[in-house]
Every structure is written in structure tokens, then in C-alpha cells.
Amino acid sequence: MGNTSQMYRAYVLDSVISTIFDPEYGEFTGNPVQVPSSSQNRYIGGIAGSTGIAPSSCGVANCRVGAEGADYVGGLIGNTTVGIAFGYYIETDNSPFIKVYGRNHIGGIAGYHRMGDIYACQSNADVIASGQNAGGISGYMYINHELDGTKVPRLQGNYYVGNVSAGDYAGGIVGRASDELSGDNSRLIVAANVTANGSHGNIVGNLVGGTNFTYLRIYNNSLLSVGGAPGEKASAIYASHPQTTAGMMLVSTAQLKTASTYTSIGSYFATGNRNYTSLNYNYMPYLRFSGATMPYQEGKDENGNYNPVDSYLGGIPIPSEPEGDMMPMMMPLMATMGGEELPVPQFYAVGADKLNIEFDGVNEYTAFSVWANDTKLFEQTIGQRVYTLSYDYVTPLTVMVTDGIHSKQYLVEPEQLRRNVLTFNSDYYWITDLGVQSGKAGLLAGQFIHLYAGQGLTATGKLVDLTNGEVLKEKVEITLCEEVQPLYSFTYEANYRIKTYKNFSEINHDGETVTRDLQLLVKNGRLSALDPSLPIVYDGVIVDTVGDAEYLTVLGTDGKLADLKERIVLPQDFKNYNIVQMSHNLRTSSPYLVVRYKNGSVVAFNYLTGEELSTEKVQSDQSLIEYAKEFLQSKIDSVLADLSDGYLKITALQKQLTVMPDADPLANLNTERVDGENTGGTTDRSKDDLSTPGEESAEETNEETTDETGEETGEAGEEGTTEDGEETAEGVEEVTNEDEDTATETGRTEESAARGEVNQKDEADNAAKGEGAESQGIKDQGSKAHDAEGDSAEHIANERGGVPEEEEQTGELSSPAPAEPLVHRYIPVFDPKTGQYLLYDEKSLLEAPEESLTSVNERLKLEPVIVKGAKSIDQNQPGLLEDKGLILLFLISLAILVLLFYLAQKKRIIK
Known part of the structure; x- marks a missing residue:
């Protein structure tokens, strides 16, 4: 209720009491958040926003009360002018989502206490004020000495156990009083962790004239943090303070477990008003009214139902003694972090029964908890960026991130995370209404919902091996895995162990680990890099090397395939729009690609030849408007279309750097003038379009490169092994150069046949690039690189390891020695922040500390390779x-x- 004049025995359970002005209101309802005026976002209470009559025998349990930017917020009453009797606000669900919060005047029982007595009340609310005046019982007490004694605000017979924080003026009982207290303010117990970011904080309250409560009991391990300072215990703060029975006394955990600690301070704590049997079960006293224990104070059972009265199965826990010198609660430590933003999680599949929670940063002063069906499954401090869950891809999850003061809720929607197309080993798969359809093995019947790395998951939680139909698990349970599973795992050049996640990669070399905010991908012994901040689907990627041609094709968030390097070959009449899922080729030995459209249709094809392998068309009635929209989408280029043009430019620089032992010619590379054809994303071309009259056959090249691509290791069973017997954690496939040499004969034959056609295109493209390079005048002249670097050409050549003289003349590289390559290799990376293609030395990219990593462009002071329209490439x-x-x-x-x-x-x- 908003404003009311009568309340008696009212209880509010498991509710969100807020306003339409709270940002999280939009998340819950999907409605836009309105901007309030100064008089609108106020007066919020668990029972009432504002009242003219004293509520009696009322309770609020496990409710979220407040709104961002709101004033006058209370666990029971937002603004009271008559007081409150026998009321409680209790949190038993142990969820960071449950709290009392707002801007100014926020209290565990009453936000703004204008008149009347608050007596026989208790609370363990997490009280949070982004502005001023937060208190465990009252946020702000307005003291008007002109009022008679029955109307002046007073506090009697209350206790508070919990956390209070505010921008300024935070107190365990009262946040702030406007003047000296008047009348009888007594018989109070406080066990609080109080944090004030400003200069005004007090375990009891910020009172004019000092603490003038009588019969006050303060828990000795209560903590106070003011102005970002570390928390200080009450036992130290009040060490020299006089302690008397009628005044203030420090109490321990053992004393809080003794009924006489309470009954000795007055009638409001008499046995008729409090139930002390709860102390035997380590819970603070339950509140009684008319001699009977009030309901809903004793927590819930495993099914989420509130326990019966006097069951003693839950309640407000008695604070426990800290172990050693450890602080009993994390919040004061978190307050020293100075208001750092909470880590933001992203969720993605890394297995048929595995889900990753990846944070954008690590903060050990924050924690996350995972909830399903209103039940907390586990809670974990955020001490690393990625956590892996065993997951059934059916149960919706809620992930709560908190620092003890602020919290944020994220929803995990399983339907958005499932994958329903797959390429694996030498086969391809997609989900149908009847089961999983294989390109070679036929239909595997079942109600499948998710495919990953040769495995399928059914709606009932069965994990199945797609290659033979074997059931690997009867039921997938939701648990936190001990080992973190990356998106991909590679061994590169025998010396580098690469773990690639959605937004970063870890490279281990000789016991040292470096991190790059890139997706590093290895295929056919070649390394590629992809910036995850591009508007792409994280696992929709084709990366391949065939002869001299390098492919890097992605699925954009606009539903279109886009070539970032060489163009793949699409089937005739291929519709490059409205694509919602695309298989990747990092676990397959064949050049297969499977896409699924928005309407459910599926197309599988060979991306090197354009041969259509399988199709599943879904017929749907299409309105005139839908047809017109589809027509428009087909005419709009991919948002990533210009990147292919930029790639052609950077490769001219890349080839010059690779084959030149002398740095002088680099000074004359005007990369802005390199002409690259704008592909408009990826172009619809059939295999017949690849040859040009007069082109020579590339059969010799084909024979030399046939064995470069091989079948990668497949996952075997639940844990998975590589082909040489090496186990990989949690079924993660380890892609190694040795694995690629053990490709199946089927994979070799198919890709070799494809290369015979594609290499004709390679020669044409290389000829075109050569003409472009020649037209811009890339030649060996000048010595501007000496000016740019301050080093001689001889020094730079030595740094690269040297190049034989005959290679300098022909531009052909012999195979580098395993221990020390003769020349450096370079990796092109598009940086969406600057809109430029950058070139990195491969060794530096894999080994250099982050602070010392610089691009070749910057090191040689070369003209930037700016991609046309790159400023518009964002999410x-x-x-x-x-x-x-x-x-x-x-x-x-x-x-x-x-x-x-x-x-x-x-x-x-x-x-």
C-alpha cells in the first residue's frame, strides 16, 4: 500500500516494492524507465510508503524494498509520523538481491522518522543509501523539541543485526538525527557493520551531542569504516568508554546467546515480547505479539515454503566470532575499493553439457551467486575471469553479482545459448524435429536441444555421442566445475599452449603466461587473431589456409557472413542474410559449413568449392511486408564488409615485411594507396567463376600443400582424449599441429579436390594484388626507416634472424629452422576502437608483456591502414x-x- 491510515497484523513476503523510476524496473518488466521529478521517486516501504497511524504487529520477509535515487525508504515504513510497534523486517534467503536501498533517508524499519515511538522492532536488512542517512532502524530522525513528549520521535526496545552503508551519515541504529535526542531512547541492541564513504559514520548513530542512548548493547565485533579506511572493531572504538548496566556495554557472541543479556535491559525484551528458545538454535530472539510468536520469521524449507511458527529452523543468525584476525563480514573491506564497478558476466556454451560464465574483470572483493527456481545453487568470490558450470540447457538461471553494497542481476536464458548446427571430424550435423541429422550417418532419433563438439544434449538431460549414439550421461546436473574449460585449446609450434575464451586468450610459453584481449585461433599450423569486440557471433567463424590463401570468415550480428580475409565460395542463389547460427571449422577435417536461418531452414555446403551438400527448407507464409523487409536486407552490405578491403591492404605490408631483410624499403610503403577490392561482405560466386582465361594450373602447389590440413582431435566420451592418448580437461578438444598431420583420408581427398579449384582463384587474386602493389610503387628505395627507427637495416635484419641472399632476390622463403626462424611472421589484427588494421610480430604477440606490446605499424611509423566506414562498426x-x-x-x-x-x-x- 502507498499511504494508509490503519495497519494491523499485515505481512508482506517475497516481493519487490519499488517504483517505475528504478533502472531494474525496466529489466523486470521490459518497460522503459521514466525520469522522475524531485517529488516523485520517494516514500517506499515494505508495508506502506507513508502512514498516519502506527502499524502494529506487522512484518516484511525476504523483500526487496527501494529504488535507485529514491528518498524516504524503510523496511516497513518509508515516512512515519506516528511511530511503529512490534514490527520486523527480516532477510532469511541470504540473497544479495534482497535489501532496503535508495538515495537519502533509508532505514531498516523506517526511512524518515518524523514523530512517534518505534518500539519492539527488529531488523537484519542490508541498508544501502547512495546519498545520506542510512540506519539499521531509522534512516533519519527529525527532532522537533516543540512537540510534546508523546509525539517526539524515540527509539525503544529494538535490535538490529546487519550491514549499513551510505555515501555519508551511516549508523547501526540511526543514520542521523537533526538535533539532540529527546525523551527516553533506550534498550537497544546493535551488531552492525557500518560503512560511510564520507566522514560521518558511527556504529550506533550520528547523533547531535554524542551517543545518549541508555541501556545500549553493542556487539564487540561490530565494524566501522569511514572515508574508505579499513574497518575498526567496536571493541577497539569503545575500549576506553565507560561501560555500565544502565549505559553502554559491549557484548560477545556468547552473551548474545544468553537470554539474560536481553531481559535485563527492560520490558520490551521480556519473555512475553520475545521468544528466546531460538537462542538454542543460534538465532536471534523471535518477536512476539500478545504472547505468540509472529509468523514468517523462521525461514523457508528446501521447497521454498515458510517454516511453521516455533519450528526454530531459521531466523536472524546470531553473529559468530571471527576466526583469528579475520573480519566477520566482507562489506567493510569492499568499501575500501572506492566504488569500483561490479564485474559484468557473459554466458556462452563450451560443451554439450558445459556453460561458461566469463567476467570482464577480476575483483576479489566481489562475489557471484547462481540461482535456479528461487534456490541458490552456489556462491563464489570472483577471483578469476571464467567459471565453468555443468549445465542442462533447460533450466533458466539467475546470476547475482555483488560487492556487499551494490548488486546486479543477470538472466541466463538457455534457448539463446544452445547451438543447433555443427561440423565435427569429417561430418556435419543439424537438429531437426525428429532428432539430429548427419550428412553421412543419417538420422539419430531423439528430442535434441543442443549440439557441441560431437555430442548432443536431449531435453531430458541425456548426453549422447553423435558419432555412435552412445549415451555418455543419463542426466546432467547443474554444478560448478573444478576445472575451467576454454572455448578452444591449441598447441602451437610445440612451444605455445593457447587457451581461447570468448573475449580473451591465454598463452603459456616456458612457464610464463600472457593474456591478450583477442581470440587466437590455430588451423593448419597457422595462427589467426580475431578481435572479440567486433559485432560478430562469438563461435561463428571459419579459419583456414589453403596454399597461399588465408580465410577468416565470420557471422556478423546482423545475420550475414563476412570475409575478413580471402573470400569463401558460396553456393549459387545462397541467401546471405537472416542467418542466426553458423558452424565453425576448428574441430573438423573437411571444408564444410552449416548455417541455419531465422525461419529454421538449413544449408550445408563446401566453402572452398561452393558445392551445396544438404538443405532443409522450411516453408512459411510470407506477408508482403516481410517480403519487402527481406528484400531490403539482401541489398544491405554486412557491417563488416569493408574489413576485407582493409585486409588486402595490410597483406601487402605483411608480405613486404616477411621477405625483406632490409628495412629501408619499408619507409616507402604508402599503405593508404594499396588498392583492395571491396567485397561487400562475402560474394555469391560459384566454382565456375574462379578461373580466368590464361591462368596456369597450380597442381604442383596442390601436391605440396595437400598434407597441410588434417583431421583434428575429436572428443571421446565425457572427459575426451587427444589421438595420441593425452587427456584433456572436461572434454575440451586439444588442437595440435601433430593432430593436423593425422587427418583422415576422406578429409584429405575432399580438401585436395577443393584446392585444385581454389588455387586458380589464388593466382588471379595474387596477380591482382601484385598489380595493385606495383601501381602504388612499392620498391626498394630510400632510408627513411633509419630515421623512423634510429637503427640500421643490418640491425633489423639481424633482429629477424637473417634471410639468405637468394631468398631476398626471389621473395621465396625456405622452411625456417625449428629452434630459430629465419624471418618473423606477422599477424594482422583489426582494431575496432581505432578503425585500423594493425600488424603484430607473431613472437611478440605470443610472448611480450602487455605493456611492451606494440604493433609493427607503430614501431616503423608507417601510414595507418584505415578501413573505410570503420567508425560505424560497433555492436x-x-x-x-x-x-x-x-x-x-x-x-x-x-x-x-x-x-x-x-x-x-x-x-x-x-x-
Whole structure:
């Protein structure tokens, strides 16, 4: 209720009491958050926002009360002018989601205490004020000495156990009083951790004239942190303070477990008003009214139902003694962090029964908890970036992130995380209504919902091996795994162990580990890098090397395939839009690609030849508007289309750096003038389009490179092993160079046949690039690199390991020695923040500390390779393009309606 004049025996359970102005309101409802005026976002209470009559025998249990930026918020009453009797606010669910919060005047029982007595109340609310005045019982007490003694605000017979924090003026009982207290303020117990970011904080309260409560008991391990200082215990703060029975006394955990500690301080703690049997079960006294224990104070059972009265199965825990010198609660430590933002999680599949929670940073002063069906499954301090869960991909999850003061809730929607197309070993798969369809093995019947790395998961939680139909697990349970599972795992050049996650990669070399904010990918013994901040689907990638051609094709968030390097070959009449899922090729030995469209249709094809392998068409009635929208989408280029153009430019620089032992020619590389064809994403081309009259056959190259690509290690069973017997954690496939040499004969044959056609295209493209390079005048002249670097050409050549003289003349590289390569290799990386393609020395990229990693562009002071339209490449771009398309669609639809109306009118006139 908002404002009321009568309340008696009212109870509110498991509710969110807020306003439409809270940002989280929009998350819960999907409605836009309104901007309040100064008088709107206020007066929020678990029982009432504001009241003119004293509530009696009321309780609030496990409720979230408040709103961001709100004033006058209380666990029971937001603004009281008459007081409160026999009330409680209790949190037994141990969830960071449950709290009393707002901006100014926030209290565990009452936010703004204007008049009347608050007596026989108790609370363990987490009280949080982003502004001023937060208290465990009252946020702000307005003292008006002109009022008579029955109306002046007073506190009597209350206790508080919990955490209080505020920008300033935080107190365990009262946040702040406007003047000296008046009348009898007594018989109070406080066990609080109090944090004030400003200069005003007190375990009891910020009172004018000092602490003038009588019969006050303070828990000796209560903590106070003011202005970001470490927490100080009450036992130290009040060590020299006089302690008397009628005044203030420190009490221990043992004393809080003794009924006489309470009953000795007055009638409000008499046995008729409090139930002390709970002390035997390590719970603070239950509140009684008219001699009977009030309901809903004793927590819930395993099914979420509130325990019966006097069951003693739950309640407000008695504070426990800290072990050693450890602080009993984390919050004061967290307050010293100075308001750091909470780590933000992302969720993605890393197995048919595995889910990763990946944070954007590590903060050991924060924690996350995972909830399912209102039950907390586990809680963990955020001490690393990634955590892996065993997951059934059916149960929705809620992940709560908190630092003890602030919290944020995230929803895990399993339908959004499932994958339903797959390439694995030498086969390809997709989910149908009847089961999993294989390109070679046929249909595996079952109600499958998720595919990953050769395994499938059914709706009932069975984990199945797709290659032979074997059931690997009968039921997948939701648990936190001991070992973290990466998205991909590679061994590269025998010396580097690479673990790639959604937004970063870890490289281990000689016992040292470096981290890069890139997806590092290895295929056919070649390393590629992909910036995860691009608007792409995280696992929708094709990375391959065939002869001299390098492929890096991704699925953009706009539903289009885009080539970031060489162009793959699409089937004739291929629709490159409205694609929602795409298989990757990092666990397959064949050049297969499977895509699923928004309408459910599936197409599988060979991306080197354009041969269509399988299709599953879903027929759907399409309205005129939908047809027009689809037509518009087909005409709009991918948001990543210009990156292929930039790649052609950077490869000219890459090839010059690779084959030149002398740095002088680099000074004359004008990369802005390198001409690269704008591909518009990836182009619809059939295999017949790849050859040009006069091109020579590349059969010799094919024979030399046939064995470069091989079948990668497949996962075997639940744990998985590599082909040489090495186990990999949690079924993560280890992709090694040795694995690639053991490709199946089927994979070799298919890819070799494809190369015979693709290499004709390679020669044409290389010839075109050569003409572009020649036209811009890339030649060996000048010595500007000496000026840029301050080093001689001889020094730079020695740094690279040297290049034989005959290689300098021909531009051909012999195989580098395993221990020390003769020349460096370079990795092109597009940086969406600057809109530039950068080139990194491979060794530096894999080994250099982050602070010393610099691009070749910067080191040699070369002209930047700026990608046309790169400023518009961000996560919001697909929405912008769609908005423009919708406007055009509306205009087209309007024109059609006008035409139809005109024809109808004309027909009527003729009649």
C-alpha cells in the first residue's frame, strides 16, 4: 500500500516494492524507465510508503524494498509520523538481491522518522543509501523539541543485526538525527557493520551531542569504516568508554546467546515480547505479539515454503566470532575499493553439457551467486575471469553479482545459448524435429536441444555421442566445475599452449603466461587473431589456409557472413542474410559449413568449392511486408564488409615485411594507396567463376600443400582424449599441429579436390594484388626507416634472424629452422576502437608483456591502414541499419497501399 491510515497484523513476503523510476524496473518488466521529478521517486516501504497511524504487529520477509535515487525508504515504513510497534523486517534467503536501498533517508524499519515511538522492532536488512542517512532502524530522525513528549520521535526496545552503508551519515541504529535526542531512547541492541564513504559514520548513530542512548548493547565485533579506511572493531572504538548496566556495554557472541543479556535491559525484551528458545538454535530472539510468536520469521524449507511458527529452523543468525584476525563480514573491506564497478558476466556454451560464465574483470572483493527456481545453487568470490558450470540447457538461471553494497542481476536464458548446427571430424550435423541429422550417418532419433563438439544434449538431460549414439550421461546436473574449460585449446609450434575464451586468450610459453584481449585461433599450423569486440557471433567463424590463401570468415550480428580475409565460395542463389547460427571449422577435417536461418531452414555446403551438400527448407507464409523487409536486407552490405578491403591492404605490408631483410624499403610503403577490392561482405560466386582465361594450373602447389590440413582431435566420451592418448580437461578438444598431420583420408581427398579449384582463384587474386602493389610503387628505395627507427637495416635484419641472399632476390622463403626462424611472421589484427588494421610480430604477440606490446605499424611509423566506414562498426550498427531499412520498408508499404486504394476506387468508378 502507498499511504494508509490503519495497519494491523499485515505481512508482506517475497516481493519487490519499488517504483517505475528504478533502472531494474525496466529489466523486470521490459518497460522503459521514466525520469522522475524531485517529488516523485520517494516514500517506499515494505508495508506502506507513508502512514498516519502506527502499524502494529506487522512484518516484511525476504523483500526487496527501494529504488535507485529514491528518498524516504524503510523496511516497513518509508515516512512515519506516528511511530511503529512490534514490527520486523527480516532477510532469511541470504540473497544479495534482497535489501532496503535508495538515495537519502533509508532505514531498516523506517526511512524518515518524523514523530512517534518505534518500539519492539527488529531488523537484519542490508541498508544501502547512495546519498545520506542510512540506519539499521531509522534512516533519519527529525527532532522537533516543540512537540510534546508523546509525539517526539524515540527509539525503544529494538535490535538490529546487519550491514549499513551510505555515501555519508551511516549508523547501526540511526543514520542521523537533526538535533539532540529527546525523551527516553533506550534498550537497544546493535551488531552492525557500518560503512560511510564520507566522514560521518558511527556504529550506533550520528547523533547531535554524542551517543545518549541508555541501556545500549553493542556487539564487540561490530565494524566501522569511514572515508574508505579499513574497518575498526567496536571493541577497539569503545575500549576506553565507560561501560555500565544502565549505559553502554559491549557484548560477545556468547552473551548474545544468553537470554539474560536481553531481559535485563527492560520490558520490551521480556519473555512475553520475545521468544528466546531460538537462542538454542543460534538465532536471534523471535518477536512476539500478545504472547505468540509472529509468523514468517523462521525461514523457508528446501521447497521454498515458510517454516511453521516455533519450528526454530531459521531466523536472524546470531553473529559468530571471527576466526583469528579475520573480519566477520566482507562489506567493510569492499568499501575500501572506492566504488569500483561490479564485474559484468557473459554466458556462452563450451560443451554439450558445459556453460561458461566469463567476467570482464577480476575483483576479489566481489562475489557471484547462481540461482535456479528461487534456490541458490552456489556462491563464489570472483577471483578469476571464467567459471565453468555443468549445465542442462533447460533450466533458466539467475546470476547475482555483488560487492556487499551494490548488486546486479543477470538472466541466463538457455534457448539463446544452445547451438543447433555443427561440423565435427569429417561430418556435419543439424537438429531437426525428429532428432539430429548427419550428412553421412543419417538420422539419430531423439528430442535434441543442443549440439557441441560431437555430442548432443536431449531435453531430458541425456548426453549422447553423435558419432555412435552412445549415451555418455543419463542426466546432467547443474554444478560448478573444478576445472575451467576454454572455448578452444591449441598447441602451437610445440612451444605455445593457447587457451581461447570468448573475449580473451591465454598463452603459456616456458612457464610464463600472457593474456591478450583477442581470440587466437590455430588451423593448419597457422595462427589467426580475431578481435572479440567486433559485432560478430562469438563461435561463428571459419579459419583456414589453403596454399597461399588465408580465410577468416565470420557471422556478423546482423545475420550475414563476412570475409575478413580471402573470400569463401558460396553456393549459387545462397541467401546471405537472416542467418542466426553458423558452424565453425576448428574441430573438423573437411571444408564444410552449416548455417541455419531465422525461419529454421538449413544449408550445408563446401566453402572452398561452393558445392551445396544438404538443405532443409522450411516453408512459411510470407506477408508482403516481410517480403519487402527481406528484400531490403539482401541489398544491405554486412557491417563488416569493408574489413576485407582493409585486409588486402595490410597483406601487402605483411608480405613486404616477411621477405625483406632490409628495412629501408619499408619507409616507402604508402599503405593508404594499396588498392583492395571491396567485397561487400562475402560474394555469391560459384566454382565456375574462379578461373580466368590464361591462368596456369597450380597442381604442383596442390601436391605440396595437400598434407597441410588434417583431421583434428575429436572428443571421446565425457572427459575426451587427444589421438595420441593425452587427456584433456572436461572434454575440451586439444588442437595440435601433430593432430593436423593425422587427418583422415576422406578429409584429405575432399580438401585436395577443393584446392585444385581454389588455387586458380589464388593466382588471379595474387596477380591482382601484385598489380595493385606495383601501381602504388612499392620498391626498394630510400632510408627513411633509419630515421623512423634510429637503427640500421643490418640491425633489423639481424633482429629477424637473417634471410639468405637468394631468398631476398626471389621473395621465396625456405622452411625456417625449428629452434630459430629465419624471418618473423606477422599477424594482422583489426582494431575496432581505432578503425585500423594493425600488424603484430607473431613472437611478440605470443610472448611480450602487455605493456611492451606494440604493433609493427607503430614501431616503423608507417601510414595507418584505415578501413573505410570503420567508425560505424560497433555492436549497435546492425540496429541502425535495420532502422533505416524499416523506414524505407514503411514508405514502400505505404506506396503499395495507396496504389491498391487507387485501383479499388478506379474499379468502383468503372462499375
